[in-house]
Amino acid sequence: MKTEVKICGLKTAEAVERAVALGASHVGFIFFPKSPRNIEPDDAGRLAARARGRAKIVAVTVDADNDGLDEIVSALDPDVLQLHGSETPERVLSIKALYGLPVMKALAVREASDLERIDPYLGIVDRFLLDAKPPAGSDLPGGNGISFDWRLLDALDGSVDYMLSGGLNAGNIADALALTGARAIDTSSGVESAPGIKDLTLMEAFFEAVRRAEA
Numbered sequence: 001m002k003t004e005v006k007i008c009g010l011k012t013a014e015a016v017e018r019a020v021a022l023g024a025s026h027v028g029f030i031f032f033p034k035s036p037r038n039i040e041p042d043d044a045g046r047l048a049a050r051a052r053g054r055a056k057i058v059a060v061t062v063d064a065d066n067d068g069l070d071e072i073v074s075a076l077d078p079d080v081l082q083l084h085g086s087e088t089p090e091r092v093l094s095i096k097a098l099y100g101l102p103v104m105k106a107l108a109v110r111e112a113s114d115l116e117r118i119d120p121y122l123g124i125v126d127r128f129l130l131d132a133k134p135p136a137g138s139d140l141p142g143g144n145g146i147s148f149d150w151r152l153l154d155a156l157d158g159s160v161d162y163m164l165s166g167g168l169n170a171g172n173i174a175d176a177l178a179l180t181g182a183r184a185i186d187t188s189s190g191v192e193s194a195p196g197i198k199d200l201t202l203m204e205a206f207f208e209a210v211r212r213a214e215a
């Protein structure tokens, strides 16, 4: 089966077009001012128009309040809300009731016990994004280009729908897929030449590596 691929942190028309042409199932836009990938909602809306109907449009937010979410949802009209902060299950329920959109909840993983944080969200979120825990002192809850030990996912119940994330690139994606059997993956730094700068050659290499691993 074809692996779903989310390319996150897009900021240019060229990168959006190439991601979709290469077969991205999801394109992600980051709304977090401290991130080198941060984008204004109106700019993201214009870029997303190029992908609409061809890839799912994902709004990535971090503990956003309702005013912030209103602005993002009305400018971007996303297909999915990725919640990448400390949103509680109650907050996720309230966001789902407000916007009626599927929610992908990001959870940070470093050790086996981190997977226990999945349980309270079961039946509430539509999918999990399992990302590496940020290094100490990082300003960013995501987009740090580091991986977690994928073997931890051996313990995961097979019914949990997740996207594998964290430090994925053309050089490690085959191992990541072989070890986890993930059906959906996400990358950002792994297809960048510098923080926030997507590299079309690295993007091509990433998709090539995914397709090779699927064959």
Ligand SMILES: O=C(O)c1ccccc1NCC(=O)[C@H](O)[C@H](O)COP(=O)(O)O
Binding pocket: 008, 009, 028, 030, 032, 035, 036, 037, 038, 060, 061, 062, 084, 131, 140, 141, 142, 143, 144, 145, 146, 165, 166, 167, 168, 186, 187, 188, 189, 190
């Ligand atoms: O990418 C960011 O700068 C970012 C900032 C704040 C919250 C989330 C962020 N990224 C979310 C993503 O979905 C990234 O693709 C994910 O963390 C993986 O990033 P990377 O390890 O760089 O591939």
